[in-house]
Amino acid sequence: MLSTQSIPVVRATLPAVGASLSSITELFYRRMFEERPELLRTLFNRANQANGTQREALAGAVAAFATTLVERPGERPDAILGRIAHKHASLGITPDQYTLVGRHLLGAVGEILGDAVTPEVAAAWDEVYWLMANALIAIEARLYAEAGVENGAVWYDMEIAERTEESVDAASFELRRPDGRPTEPFTPGQYVSVQVELPDGARQIRQYSLSTAPARKTWRITVKRERSADGRVPEGEVSSWLHAHARPGDIVKVSLPFGDLALPEGDSPLLLASAGIGITPMLSMLDHLADASSERRVTVVHADRSPAHHAHRLELDDLVGRLPHATLHLWYESPQEPVMPHIHEGWADVTRLTLPEGDVSAFLCGPPAFMRGVRSDLLTQGLSPKDIHYEVFGPDLWLSK
Ligand SMILES: Cc1cc2nc3c(=O)[nH]c(=O)nc-3n(C[C@H](O)[C@H](O)[C@H](O)COP(=O)(O)OP(=O)(O)OC[C@H]3O[C@@H](n4cnc5c(N)ncnc54)[C@H](O)[C@@H]3O)c2cc1C
Ligand code: HEM
Structure with a gap:
């Protein structure tokens, strides 16, 4: 909770800081990487730096956190932080790194806002930063403790046991511990970070959802x-x-599983809506439900460019077939084959479905435009915002939009 003396100062300067957050976060990363260039090569995702999405996500999170502190002081802003903490944990971020980040972030606030940053203003924003940092450090410490590892020690060698081409542009990789020990438990919907060494010597890390049952x-x-669609942007590195x-x-270096997407316990109905490669967390959830011979009502929606682009198409059919109360609804931009009753042409339209009675929990994963569309449709159909969960396959920009 922010101190009484800082609340009016943060409230008064929030519009100015908020309006400049994009320049502040841009300068912050520039200054930090000038001092520690190896961080950009070995820890941060350099595509997200180049295309600006990471600084946008950081700006959105800081603005949302500060706004919660001054507008709703009784509310714990931790909800905003769960996703970030899971991402940090999957990268092995440690508490000592927060001092470096804080120095450069607060330095950038001072440099961009100039004389407006009086000692009083600097002290108030220092307090905001450390409230956020300490909350993240606490959640990350809990995640490391639950995973049974020391701070940040999340990386393991994993051996690729099998590789399968799953569609025209997706391949799956089965991973096992080279020492024969069992893989760590996870909850369906979670992801791992994977690091690879690229030809220029940089080590880059990306997240991949686990796509089978725990x-x-x-x-x-x-x-x-x-792929690089039109040559204007580079192809994906990792x-x-x-x-x-x-x-x-x-052998590849893979983190322990993290991620805050989690199926609710019990027998309430579920709606799983994915597009493209967003199918991966849904497969894990469905595989898990099928393993448990679940009687839950599950509505599965998937959208893809065509059946040839639809990774794990037959597996999805099979998993839905193993659940007695699950239905499958597919949308393809180009169906390419005779259309069956559950296959539709065009963009996914969940308003055409009759959702099960009861408190439906919805899980969305796919491109932002897809998730926004499905989310609006579900809200119109009476779902409560608290029951709509999502995973974004990149920095979460929903907070900044
Ligand atoms: C929680 C989570 C789970 C995920 N699960 C999966 C999964 O199950 N399966 C999966 O395939 N992916 C998943 N992802 C996405 C994955 O982590 C990677 O983002 C994805 O594989 C692309 O990484 P890349 O290194 O190939 O591309 P990158 O090199 O990171 O490039 C990403 C995009 O940025 C563009 N870009 C690069 N440089 C520039 C530039 N200078 N200017 C403009 N644009 C640029 C590239 O063209 C590309 O389109 C997940 C992501 C998250 C966060
Ligand atoms: C209060 C301090 C911090 C805040 C508010 C913050 C915020 C964020 C946010 C919003 C994201 C994007 C999460 C997502 O949606 O995927 C993120 C990712 C990340 N953070 Fe932090 N962070 C902080 C501290 C740190 C520290 C100390 C480090 C270590 C140097 C760090 C390293 C990273 C990395 C490497 C990523 C992933 C970047 C990417 O994939 O592009 N962060 N952080």
Whole structure:
């Protein structure tokens, strides 16, 4: 909770700081990487730096946190922080790193806002930063403790046991512990971070959702190759590297599983809506439900460009078939084959579905435009915002929009 003397100062300066957050976060990363260039090569995602999405996500999170502190002081702003803490934990971020980040972030506030940053203003924003940092450090400490590891020690060698081409642009990789020990438990919907060493010597890290049930002996990730559609943007570094080089028998560095997407316990109905490679967390949830012979009512919606682009198409059919009260609804931009009753042409339209009675929990994963559309449709159909959960396959920009 912010101190009484800082509340009016933060409230008065929030509009100015908020309006400049984009320049502040841009300068923050520039200054931090000038001092510690290795962080950009070995820890941060350099595509997200180049395309600006990471600084946008940081700006959105800081603005949301500060706004909560001054507008709703009784509310714990931790809800905003869960996703960030899980991402940090999957990267092995440690408490000492917060001092470096705080110095550069607060330095950038001073540099951008100039004389407006009096000692009183600087002290108030220092307090905001450390409230946020300490809340993140606490959640991350809990996540490390639950995973049974020391601060940040989340990386393990994993061996690729099998590779399967799952669609025209996605391949799956089964991962096992080289020492034969069982893989760590996780909850369906969680992801791991994977690091690869690229030809220029940089180590880059990306997240991949686990795409089978936790009960399997191995983990599986499914990676879509990010191609350069029109030559204007480079092809994806890590996904292309994995597609070109990763083979059975190879050892890759993989983190323990993290992520705050979690199926509610009980027998309430579920709606799982995915598009493209967003199918991966849904597969894990469905595999888990099928393993448990679940009687839950599950509405599965998936949208894709065509059946050839639809990774794990037959597996999805099979999983839905194993659940007595699950229905499958597919949308393809180009169906390419005779359309069956559950296959539709065009963009996914959940307003055409009759949702089960009861408190439906919805899980969305796919491109932001897809998730926004489905979310609006579900709200119109009477779902409560608290029951709509989502995973974004990149920095979460929902807070900043
Ligand atoms: C929680 C989570 C779970 C995920 N699960 C999965 C999963 O199950 N399967 C999966 O395939 N992916 C998943 N992802 C996405 C994955 O982590 C990677 O983001 C994805 O593989 C692309 O990484 P890349 O290194 O290939 O591309 P990057 O090199 O990171 O590039 C990403 C995009 O940025 C563009 N770009 C790069 N440089 C620039 C520039 N200078 N200017 C403009 N644009 C630029 C690229 O063209 C590309 O389109 C997940 C992400 C998260 C956060
Ligand atoms: C109060 C301090 C911090 C805040 C508010 C913050 C905020 C964020 C946010 C919003 C994201 C994006 C999460 C997502 O949606 O995926 C993120 C990711 C990340 N953070 Fe932090 N962070 C802080 C401290 C740190 C520290 C101390 C480090 C270590 C140097 C760090 C390293 C990273 C990295 C490497 C990523 C992933 C970047 C990417 O994938 O592009 N952060 N952080």
